[in-house]
Amino acid sequence: MRRPLLLIYCLTALAAGLGAAAALLLLAVVEAQPLQLLSPEVLVSTLIGLLAGVVVYRLAMARWSLRSLRSTHEAVLHSMGDGLYVLDATGRIRYTNPAAERILGFDADEMIGRNAHQLFHDPSGQAHPLRCPILEAARTGEPYQNSEEYFRHKSGRAIPVDVTATPLPGRRGHAGVVTLFRDISERKRWEEELRALNRELQSQALQDGLTGLANRRALETGMQREWRRAMRTDRPLSVIMLDVDKFKPYNDHFGHPQGDEVLKTLARILEENARRPGDLAARYGGEEFTLMLPGNEEAGSRQVAEEIRQAMLDARIRQAPSGGSPYVTVSLGVAVVVAPRQHSPEQALAAADAALYEAKQAGRNRVRVTVME
Numbered sequence: 376m377r378r379p380l381l382l383i384y385c386l387t388a389l390a391a392g393l394g395a396a397a398a399l400l401l402l403a404v405v406e407a408q409p410l411q412l413l414s415p416e417v418l419v420s421t422l423i424g425l426l427a428g429v430v431v432y433r434l435a436m437a438r439w440s441l442r443s444l445r446s447t448h449e450a451v452l453h454s455m456g457d458g459l460y461v462l463d464a465t466g467r468i469r470y471t472n473p474a475a476e477r478i479l480g481f482d483a484d485e486m487i488g489r490n491a492h493q494l495f496h497d498p499s500g501q502a503h504p505l506r507c508p509i510l511e512a513a514r515t516g517e518p519y520q521n522s523e524e525y526f527r528h529k530s531g532r533a534i535p536v537d538v539t540a541t542p543l544p545g546r547r548g549h550a551g552v553v554t555l556f557r558d559i560s561e562r563k564r565w566e567e568e569l570r571a572l573n574r575e576l577q578s579q580a581l582q583d584g585l586t587g588l589a590n591r592r593a594l595e596t597g598m599q600r601e602w603r604r605a606m607r608t609d610r611p612l613s614v615i616m617l618d619v620d621k622f623k624p625y626n627d628h629f630g631h632p633q634g635d636e637v638l639k640t641l642a643r644i645l646e647e648n649a650r651r652p653g654d655l656a657a658r659y660g661g662e663e664f665t666l667m668l669p670g671n672e673e674a675g676s677r678q679v680a681e682e683i684r685q686a687m688l689d690a691r692i693r694q695a696p697s698g699g700s701p702y703v704t705v706s707l708g709v710a711v712v713v714a715p716r717q718h719s720p721e722q723a724l725a726a727a728d729a730a731l732y733e734a735k736q737a738g739r740n741r742v743r744v745t746v747m748e
């Protein structure tokens with residue numbers, strides 16, 4: 376106890392004791408009876424007065440401490456950014472702080488006495504107080520924590536919250552539960568934005584921006600994967616490499632944006648021809664594309680390459696006057712890897728590129744196939 380309080384404490388007790396003695400003396404005077412100052416009656420009554428003073432003082436102090444403790448608690452609860460509510464053992468709300476009102480959209484009056492689970496904590500929409508994990512905490516005495524749960528705002532909107540429920544000890548078992556919750560909408564929004572950004576970055580890292588096909592990096596990763604599978608299963612694998620014929624004259628004549636449209640058309644044709652799971656169409660770079668066909672042997676690969684060549688011709692994209700043909704065409708080189716164990720993906724790409732060069736040399740708009748035993 377601090378010094379001034381000790382002084383007040385002593386003075387009050389002394390005053391009460393002296394008061395009691397004075398009262399006794401006064402009584403003696405009024406009744407005209409002889410009374411000695413140090414008689415046992417005066418001493419006993421002074422002592423009783425002193426004790427009474429001590430009791431009264433201590434009660435007053437306890438009351439004062441209680442009141443100041445309560446106002447401190449109130450100030451803390453009111454200044455909290457997190458929502459807080461107290462449930463009794465039946466799940467009825469006994470107290471809510473202002474943050475709980477703000478987050479949930481209900482006034483305290485609308486919440487006090489109501490069943491919290493039915494009012495705002497029932498994400499399934501099927502009120503069932505027994506299933507409420509928060510109320511379970513009151514029943515079992517085990518604290519409950521969930522970093523992502525949903526409460527319902529008065530308007531019906533779901534609010535993601537981080538919840539902690541702490542059981543309140545009672546005389547018999549648990550008297551209820553104190554629930555602290557934080558609105559994590561902002562965090563969720565931020566997480567979602569981050570996920571979208573990651574998806575975007577991932578697709579940018581593996582996708583060609585112009586055509587939407589896999590880019591060279593994705594092709595290399597895909598080839599490594601399919602190569603391992605082909606070796607495991609001892610199955611063939613083909614790589615087609617293709618290139619737009621006389622694309623420079625086309626660009627020069629019609630302009631680069633129009634040239635981009637040609638590349639997009641070719642990309643769609645390749646996608647249409649990547650029919651089986653594992654087939655992978657990619658833009659290798661510039662006006663060069665690849666199509667990987669796991670499991671394909673020579674006849675099948677040649678047929679796919681021919682279909683692509685024909686589809687490009689059928690698109691009937693007018694070529695530039697100096698392009699040497701009425702419509703835009705493509706040349707294709709095919710490498711059929713019969714024994715993937717004997718070769719690497721890089722060797723297959725180089726062989727397909729060499730076959731493409733041959734197709735160009737032979738007059739363009741044609742397919743050349745090389746088989747890697």
Ligand SMILES: Nc1nc2c(ncn2[C@@H]2O[C@H](COP(=O)(O)OP(=O)(O)OP(=O)(O)O)[C@@H](O)[C@H]2O)c(=O)[nH]1
Nearest residue numbers: 618619620621622623624626631632634635661662
């Ligand atoms: N529009 C457009 N053109 C591109 C793109 N990437 C590469 N090119 C063009 O493709 C042309 C390729 O020209 P060359 O390598 O000389 O080949 P080519 O004229 O097609 O002749 P051959 O391949 O021998 O038939 C160049 O003019 C490049 O500018 C692109 O993304 N968009």
